[in-house]
Amino acid sequence: MPYDFDLFVIGGGSGGVRCARMAAGHGAKVAVAEEGPWGGTCVNVGCVPKKLMVMASEYGNAVADSQGFGWNAQTGQHDWTTLIANKDAEISRLNGIYKRLMANCTTFEARARFIDPHTIEVAGKRVTAARIVIAVGGRPIDPDFTGAEHAIVSDDIFHMNALPPRITIFGGGFIGVEFAGIFAGLGRQVDLVYRADLPLRGFDEDLRTGLAEAMATQGIRLHPGRTIRTVSAAKQVTLDNGQTIETDLVFSALGRAPDTGDLGLDAAGVKTGAMGSIPVDETSATNQPHIYAIGDVTHRINLTPVAIAEGHTLADRLFGPGPRHWHLDVVAAAVFSSPPIGTVGLTEAEAAANGPTDIYLEKFTPMRHTLSKRPRKTTMKLIVDQATQKVVGAHMLGEDAPEIIQGISIAINAGATKADFDRTVGIHPTAAEEFVTMRTRARVSG
Ligand code: NDP
Numbered sequence: 001m002p003y004d005f006d007l008f009v010i011g012g013g014s015g016g017v018r019c020a021r022m023a024a025g026h027g028a029k030v031a032v033a034e035e036g037p038w039g040g041t042c043v044n045v046g047c048v049p050k051k052l053m054v055m056a057s058e059y060g061n062a063v064a065d066s067q068g069f070g071w072n073a074q075t076g077q078h079d080w081t082t083l084i085a086n087k088d089a090e091i092s093r094l095n096g097i098y099k100r101l102m103a104n105c106t107t108f109e110a111r112a113r114f115i116d117p118h119t120i121e122v123a124g125k126r127v128t129a130a131r132i133v134i135a136v137g138g139r140p141i142d143p144d145f146t147g148a149e150h151a152i153v154s155d156d157i158f159h160m161n162a163l164p165p166r167i168t169i170f171g172g173g174f175i176g177v178e179f180a181g182i183f184a185g186l187g188r189q190v191d192l193v194y195r196a197d198l199p200l201r202g203f204d205e206d207l208r209t210g211l212a213e214a215m216a217t218q219g220i221r222l223h224p225g226r227t228i229r230t231v232s233a234a235k236q237v238t239l240d241n242g243q244t245i246e247t248d249l250v251f252s253a254l255g256r257a258p259d260t261g262d263l264g265l266d267a268a269g270v271k272t273g274a275m276g277s278i279p280v281d282e283t284s285a286t287n288q289p290h291i292y293a294i295g296d297v298t299h300r301i302n303l304t305p306v307a308i309a310e311g312h313t314l315a316d317r318l319f320g321p322g323p324r325h326w327h328l329d330v331v332a333a334a335v336f337s338s339p340p341i342g343t344v345g346l347t348e349a350e351a352a353a354n355g356p357t358d359i360y361l362e363k364f365t366p367m368r369h370t371l372s373k374r375p376r377k378t379t380m381k382l383i384v385d386q387a388t389q390k391v392v393g394a395h396m397l398g399e400d401a402p403e404i405i406q407g408i409s410i411a412i413n414a415g416a417t418k419a420d421f422d423r424t425v426g427i428h429p430t431a432a433e434e435f436v437t438m439r440t441r442a443r444v445s446g
Helices: 016-023 040-045 047-069 080-101 174-185 205-217 304-320 346-355 365-371 401-411 418-422
Strands: 005-010 030-033 106-108 114-115 119-122 125-134 136-138 150-151 165-170 189-194 221-224 228-231 236-239 244-246 249-250 256-258 291-293 333-335 339-343 358-363 378-385 391-395 443-445
Touching: 005 016, 005 304, 016 030, 016 040, 016 080, 016 125, 016 304, 030 047, 040 047, 040 080, 047 080, 047 174, 047 365, 106 221, 125 244, 125 304, 165 174, 174 189, 174 333, 189 236, 205 221, 205 339, 205 346, 205 378, 244 346, 333 401, 346 378, 346 391, 346 443, 378 418, 391 401, 391 418
Parallel strands: 005 030, 005 125, 030 106, 125 291, 150 249, 165 189, 165 249, 189 221
Antiparallel strands: 114 119, 119 125, 136 256, 228 236, 236 244, 333 339, 339 391, 358 378, 358 443, 378 391
């Protein structure tokens, strides 16, 4: 029996849109369903608006910094409503671009769910497809402390009418530390509560320590090793040690879970794993060979560029000349904290577990802050496998770290050795040149 579509993509976020438009470009008859605005989490309530907020938060300090360079400038008041209005206009523009990218696809602005392994119900219709891609992403995990209904999650912050003076953040992961920097930069009093001894579990220890120091220096009040026990209607936070925090807004950032509820996966015979994630093989296929899952719904590397790579590869494999190869084992990442982090490859602890590891480490005051007098340090680190002399990790906490680490990640993916870094001539005066001028080993690990 012929199907209505060659491919039906459920979810119009980064991964789904890339998969759909590549497949349509290869000549497939494609449909995409998205119940929210086009572009998904990244465009609407994630990477893009978050980075605009990071930029907003940097201007106040930049004005203060400028005084050391002779400017007689004073930081004025920040107007949150202007930021939100301008951000909304930019996101609407991006929504339109995403929609136009799917000009060759049939689009449904509605929720889709499986009726059977080849049938989808969407916008009151039933349609069939030979192949189906699940690209529904994730959603914030709700907190379970008493008074959780008084807390917001990251989705909510982008639509708030006002930002109150005192904010308590629960969670020391990506979102927790990024918004700690945003709120502090916008002049708010920030309390950051996290259960580990340092923020950003899984990151290199020197970066974790450096970021905790930098946040404390900015006046962010850190509560390591703590959890929230209760939040009252008046927004009084009580921690597990009995300490109380008077605050105006509680922002919970305890991770994200795959958004697979209500998709009808049972009707499709698709199995789920931990937290409702969809397990897939190396071709993105689920246990149903014609149904695929890409991006955050698989709960592996929950990053936009990975979802895009998976969607693109899948479309090429199914309808194109063959899949493009991506280095998904070495994926660079950034945390837009203050200062930001760029990281790629193994941490010191991970590399040391494999054998003796040479560690190169620099911590210095960046040039701008020699005059601004803002107490701010940059940390840069190279992790080198001693036996092969390959650079297996590069980590940076400091201005422009994500921009710099993107370039370094090419070298690491290409298998560059420390000698390759050493024979590369630096660009002066930059922070980036430190990556090619680190000569003295700080220590051997492992
Ligand atoms: P993360 O997984 O990064 O961090 C979750 C935080 O919540 C951790 O500090 C974790 O502690 C803590 N936590 C989890 N459960 C509990 C609990 N029951 N009690 C107390 N603490 C708890 O999640 P985020 O929400 O910050 O971000 C979600 C995802 O979004 C990220 O993992 C990332 O994939 C993506 N993201 C990427 C960004 C980027 O690329 N720059 C930016 C923002 C988000 P512990 O570490 O001890 O487990």
